Amino acid sequence: xxxxxxxxxxxxxxxxxxxxxxxxxxxxxxxxxxxxxxxxxxxxxxxxxxxxxxxxxxxxxxxxxxxxxxxxxxxxxxxxxxxxxxxxxxxxxxxxxxxxxxxxxxxxxxxxxxxxxxxxxxxxxxxxxxxxxxxxxxxxxxxxxxxxxxxxxxxxxxxxxxxxxxxxxxxxxxxxxxxxxxxxxxxxxxxxxxxxxxxxxxxxxxxxxxxxxxxxxxxxxxxxxxxxxxxxxxxxxxxxxxxxxxxxxxxxxxxxxxxxxxxxx
Amino acid sequence: xxxxxxxxxxxxxxxxxxxxxxxxxxxxxxxxxxxxxxxxxxxxxxxxxxxxxxxxxxxxxxxxxxxxxxxxxxxxxxxxxxxxxxxxxxxxxxxxxxxxxxxxxxxxxxxxxxxxxxxxxxxxxxxxxxxxxxxxxxxxxxxxxxxxxxxxxxxxxxxxxxxxxxxxxxxxxxxxxxxxxxxxxxxxxxxxxxxxxxxxxxxxxxxxxxxxxxxxxxxxxxxxxxxxxxxxxxxxxxxxxxxxxxxx
Numbered sequence: 001x002x003x004x005x006x007x008x009x010x011x012x013x014x015x016x017x018x019x020x021x022x023x024x025x026x027x028x029x030x031x032x033x034x035x036x037x038x039x040x041x042x043x044x045x046x047x048x049x050x051x052x053x054x055x056x057x058x059x060x061x062x063x064x065x066x067x068x069x070x071x072x073x074x075x076x077x078x079x080x081x082x083x084x085x086x087x088x089x090x091x092x093x094x095x096x097x098x099x100x101x102x103x104x105x106x107x108x109x110x111x112x113x114x115x116x117x118x119x120x121x122x123x124x125x126x127x128x129x130x131x132x133x134x135x136x137x138x139x140x141x142x143x144x145x146x147x148x149x150x151x152x153x154x155x156x157x158x159x160x161x162x163x164x165x166x167x168x169x170x171x172x173x174x175x176x177x178x179x180x181x182x183x184x185x186x187x188x189x190x191x192x193x194x195x196x197x198x199x200x201x202x203x204x205x206x207x208x209x210x211x212x213x214x215x216x217x218x219x220x221x222x223x224x225x226x227x228x229x230x231x232x233x234x235x236x237x238x239x240x241x242x243x244x245x246x247x248x249x250x251x252x253x254x255x256x257x258x259x260x261x262x263x264x265x
Numbered sequence: 266x267x268x269x270x271x272x273x274x275x276x277x278x279x280x281x282x283x284x285x286x287x288x289x290x291x292x293x294x295x296x297x298x299x300x301x302x303x304x305x306x307x308x309x310x311x312x313x314x315x316x317x318x319x320x321x322x323x324x325x326x327x328x329x330x331x332x333x334x335x336x337x338x339x340x341x342x343x344x345x346x347x348x349x350x351x352x353x354x355x356x357x358x359x360x361x362x363x364x365x366x367x368x369x370x371x372x373x374x375x376x377x378x379x380x381x382x383x384x385x386x387x388x389x390x391x392x393x394x395x396x397x398x399x400x401x402x403x404x405x406x407x408x409x410x411x412x413x414x415x416x417x418x419x420x421x422x423x424x425x426x427x428x429x430x431x432x433x434x435x436x437x438x439x440x441x442x443x444x445x446x447x448x449x450x451x452x453x454x455x456x457x458x459x460x461x462x463x464x465x466x467x468x469x470x471x472x473x474x475x476x477x478x479x480x481x482x483x484x485x486x487x488x489x490x491x492x493x494x495x496x497x498x499x500x501x502x503x504x505x506x507x508x509x510x511x512x513x
Contacts, residue, residue, distance in 0.1 A: 236372030
């Protein structure tokens, strides 16, 4: 049933409606699809979440491991983000090594978390230069119906919010696990808002058909204090400087709304 | 721990002697590789980057060919010796992402529909990296495309702006990129006032972001002039070479 191919007549319809300020699925320019958030659904993972954004569905699992810090950041834990386009999520996804789309998704999600300094990485240092906690954020796309970036960012931050780290003791430089957990030290809740530019008009949270029609995609992530922490333009089209300003204003407003939903969950 | 170096001194001068809104010295050369259909070289500060364009040519593998337009491919790659610590020559996740965003930056500028079933391949090799390589890479690849005679709506020019030690700066170098607070690379088509690549990392208020964009676009417009001069210089050199025998 689902196919990514969008017929020419449907393309015209989508573009025409957007030119009139409407959308094919009845949403307004700044409306998100219904958001459902479940957290802590994978017991084996230190943190987890599932987010449904309309029909798009993304799961994120957080695993915590011990590892070595980067040589230029000896006092900080390590954050690693990976995204998997699981073949069951779309007829377009194939098993195999990660493609550039999934790599971009992982890097944009990572950028939002990293640049907002959401995780207090210095608190994840055990022995400076030798031993630190490594936080693996694994984004698992389960159903692709557009706007994977926002769904993945939401799921990642919810998963990080319920992540627990095992307590430990240092014995002769060796880490010994102790019973009990403490929460992952979080300082911020970055939220991203993604736009599609269709016939030069911006709409938030594009679904798959709109993504097929869009000329360009623009993602902006904001930190808690209303500062921009990540931007990524995608797609083979152009944006005017005025559109970028418009996007900043809408994104700022929308990220505050979305953050309230995340905090409530 | 190493002592924290100051990026900007009291007079508003940066580590490499520049003012806040000053570009690094830029040297551009067009047509420097004989095998490629088009090629160019850029030095921007300590950045040294080569770009070559092959095509329009037959697509390999053939099933990738598009029936209605040319297939545009781009590879941004850093030489193992281009950075302080040897970089593995295998493409990193960063390089794969940059290759994608650079390709997407060029797509709106090239008349791809003129060359169905062919491919146009852009190769960007960073020989020495000093911050802002994706932007310099776009600037130089644009010249290589023009040198290959590929019809384009406009040259694409790219430049970054950002924030270092609380001040907005143009064209960040390596230290400013690493130690600074934010980096906003922008690629731009000046004749259309259109942005075709936009990224940001770091933290900026919306007002600061606005300043950064304006600063970057300003830098783009300056480099655009240099790009056009470099393209003309190649033909000027050919013309002068042709004129020599007449003196006999």
